[in-house]
Amino acid sequence: MKFPENFEMVFNRRLIFGKNKIQEIPGILNWYNKKKVLFVTFSSQFSTYNELSELLKASGLEVVPYEVKTEPSLQTIDHGRDIYMEENCDCTIALGGGSVIDAAKVIGMLAVNGGDTEDYQMRGRAVTVEPPLFIAIPTTSGTGAEATKTSVVINNNNHLKKSLYHNTMIADVVVLDPALTLTLPPAITAATGMDALSHAIESFVSLNATPLTEMYGLKAIELVNENLEKAYSNPDDVDARAGMMLASYLGGCAITAGIGIAHIMAQPLGGEYGIPHGDACSIFLPASIRLNSEYAEEKYVKISHAMGVGDSSLSNKENIEHLLDRIKQLQKAIHAPSCLKPYMKEEPEMDYLIDVIKRTTGHITCNPKPLTEELMKEAYEMAMKED
Ligand SMILES: NC(=O)c1ccc[n+]([C@@H]2O[C@H](COP(=O)([O-])OP(=O)(O)OC[C@H]3O[C@@H](n4cnc5c(N)ncnc54)[C@H](O)[C@@H]3O)[C@@H](O)[C@H]2O)c1
Ligand SMILES: [Fe+2]
CATH class of the missing domain: 1.20.1090.10 (Dehydroquinate synthase-like - alpha domain)
Structure with missing residues (x-):
């Protein structure tokens, strides 16, 4: 046999491709009876961030913004987790590149599993609770982080850039709108x-x-x-x-x-x-x-x-x-x-x-x-x- 005898894959639950498909997101969150979103993005100036925030608010959802500007560190993610918990969010949206998606992926996981990012990244702590609903909307075309269960995090304590992962950390819903990458330098x-x-x-x-x-x-x-x-x-x-x-x-x-x-x-x-x-x-x-x-x-x-x-x-x-x-x-x-x-x-x-x-x-x-x-x-x- 030319491939492994045993293998498995983990997939998103739903993939939506096309122009302006972010418009479907409020309906999805309402269907899941969500009330308050931690909305992670690379810049609150990004026009789609504002557009989607308005759509979410118009459909009765509360929006808590969180910016992740660079490849995420432990502190960036742990801070995001604090905000998620203080604000009593019940779902996560990532609108950005791999950095934003990876950060949001871990924030939701930590919010319900407890502990710090480093516990899972370096100390082998196990994920035991399914993370809250997570919608990923990539704005770069490279990492494919929206299709993976992995998150890559810079550890400032030991200077290592290392992954953490769990089957349940993969985005539940992915929205692919190529127009969101038109502004990429x-x-x-x-x-x-x-x-x-x-x-x-x-x-x-x-x-x-x-x-x-x-x-x-x-x-x-x-x-x-x-x-x-x-x-x-x-x-x-x-x-x-x-x-x-x-x-x-x-x-x-x-x-x-x-x-x-x-x-x-x-x-x-x-x-x-x-x-x-x-x-x-x-x-x-x-x-x-x-x-x-x-x-x-x-x-x-x-x-x-x-x-x-x-x-x-x-x-x-x-x-x-x-x-x-x-x-x-x-x-x-x-x-x-x-x-x-x-x-x-x-x-x-x-x-x-x-x-x-x-x-x-x-x-x-x-x-x-x-x-x-x-x-x-x-x-x-x-x-x-x-x-
Ligand atoms: N989780 C995974 O499976 C996986 C796989 C590969 C890489 N990664 C990780 O992903 C990170 C890199 O992600 P990336 O390459 O997508 O880059 P990135 O998310 O760091 O974004 C790069 C830059 O592009 C800007 N940007 C993003 N979208 C834009 C847009 N539409 N218009 C204008 N500017 C925009 C951001 O502000 C940022 O400055 C690394 O930490 C890498 O290790 C993760
Ligand atoms: Fe890569």
């Missing part, structure tokens, strides 16, 4: 798009890939290939935005199969050096393909076809070179980074970096090439090389 379009591509590629070659995750991953790769450059160079191209929003969502579904060496490096080092998550993924994606190529050759050939550069008359190795060239070309076209060096002020202690990786993502075992310190060092060396 090109650099964020590029970075988040590379994150979506990394999810799709890493999950597709993962040792835990299943026919389901492969299906989501391959479609996500095709959509990124068709739409990322268009969305970058013409931010108003709503069709390209739609393609990227779906790619991000499908990548989030696919990533259930687990992350590989690109994310194993990008998540902790992104946290360590303050690199936006998508940029960190962009830097490590080519190295991941080179390092894994002999361990997942045929899969990478399939990916080269999905990226439009596969040629059946060529060898597997030649197709993989075409794939790497295509990714390099894409990075250049959207000005996505391919080198770690500019983000580092000084050459780090390798032992320290390895320790950081080991304590965050170092337990992951589904990368095609077995994860060793040597592999981490090789990925690092490759990512430090300039083109």
